[in-house]
Amino acid sequence: MKIILIIIYFGEWPVWFPAFLQSCKYNPDVDWLFFTDCPIPETQINNVNFIPFTIKEFNELASHKLDFPISLSAPYKVCDFRPCYGLVFEEYLANYDFWGHCDLDIIWGQIRTFITDNILLNYDIISARKHNLCGHFTLYRNTSFTNTLFREKPNYQAMLQSEQSFAFDETQMKPVVQRLEQQKRLKVYWPKFLLNFAHQISEAPSFLGEFKDRWYWERGKLYERGERNNRQDEIMYLHFMTWKKTLNKCSFDESNPSEAFYISYFQISNTQFTMEPIWVRLNYFLNYFLKKFIKVALSKKTIIRKIIPRKGIRKL
Structure with missing residues (x-):
């Protein structure tokens, strides 16, 4: 059973990206596909592929595939489209049994130790969160039914066209999946945290x-x-x-x-x-609590400003 995880990422690669890639490399039976405007890493990893991609190109492709206009300006809003990836990127998924989405603030262990062939054979949706859909790891069986499951959500078009984020991949899709599971139209694996x-x-x-x-x-x-x-x-x-x-x-x-x-x-x-040398640990220790102190001080200052009028206390 073949799995591919799709990531759309705009901006700059995070500092931990080398560790993310290294953890992908040691999962040779899972593929990752990036759509990004970041520089493509020079070091090639067999199961990680990159496609140069801008938010403008996403808008054009999503508009074409969904058959209504999309004009996003904020990259974070792309997360709402995750349940649509099976349709939007269908040309890239032909050779896969499951497609999914994930985040970048992750280090992977051995995915297939936990997502076994038996699970893949018997379930249509697999989530890493107990009784919840999971933006940072959910798999969908690559079928026309699951690839268009988002259409079961009332007002999905309005949510996707809005600039507001609705956590569509988690909060909005969860009741849809629960209902279809209860109707025995869908088999969902989410019994525990993975x-x-x-x-x-x-x-x-x-x-x-x-x-x-x-x-x-x-x-x-x-x-x-x-x-x-x-x-x-x-x-x-x-x-x-x-x-x-x-x-x-x-x-x-x-x-x-x-x-x-x-x-x-x-x-x-x-x-x-x-x-680490003791001075390094002391530096981290002091910086941590200095930041905490500043955060608390600013918070108290904000509260005081709300209580006391800006022009000061009126004299009697």
């Missing part, structure tokens, strides 16, 4: 270095490491959506990829944070 959410773990660092090289990737396998013992649980992927502003360092690039690395909220590195 991932780790980084934001479920405390982000507070420890000066002593205990903070959180909690996730470890090595040659395609991704582990969540126990804090007080050596137990490691293999996971399908890590989604670090709340770390985008703090994860600002990757110790390798596409031309010199690493075969193993640790993942924390501020870096992806070949070495554990506990092995």
Whole structure:
């Protein structure tokens, strides 16, 4: 059973992109297809392909395939179109049994360890979130029925044409999928979480270095490491959506990829944070709490401004 994951991405590649690509490389039985206006990486990976693409070209293609005008200006709105990818990009999907969509703020483990042939044979939609559709990983069987499932949602055209984001791929499509599952017109696999959410773990660092090289990737396998013992649980992927502003360092690039690395909220590195010099750890520690202090101070200032009129307190 062949799987392809589609990503539309505009702007600049994130700093962790080399780690993302390396984790894709070690999933040779899954393909990724990027539509992007970013520079195409010089290093070629067999199962990752790039198609130069602009938001204008997306508007033209989506308008043609959906048969109504699309004129997006904000890249984030593209996420609402994810359930439509099977129709919009149908020419690229002919050789695949399943297509899906995913995010870029992810490090992959072994996908096919968790998404087995038995699951693929018996289900039409597969989500990584328990009883929810998942923007960062949902698979659709490549059939005309599932590829046009979005049309089952009332007012779908108005939602897709609006500049407002409706979380169409998750919130809006969930009741559609639930209804069709109850009617036995669709088989859905979403019994459990197949991932780790980084934001479920405390982000507070420890000066002593205990903070959180909690996730470890090595040659395609991704582990969540126990804090007080050596137990490691293999996971399908890590989604670090709340770390985008703090994860600002990757110790390798596409031309010199690493075969193993640790993942924390501020870096992806070949070495554990506990092995960093003490002054480096102190710097991260101080920066973290300085940012927290500034955030709290600004928040209090905003509250005070709302309570006290700008012209000051009136004298009696």
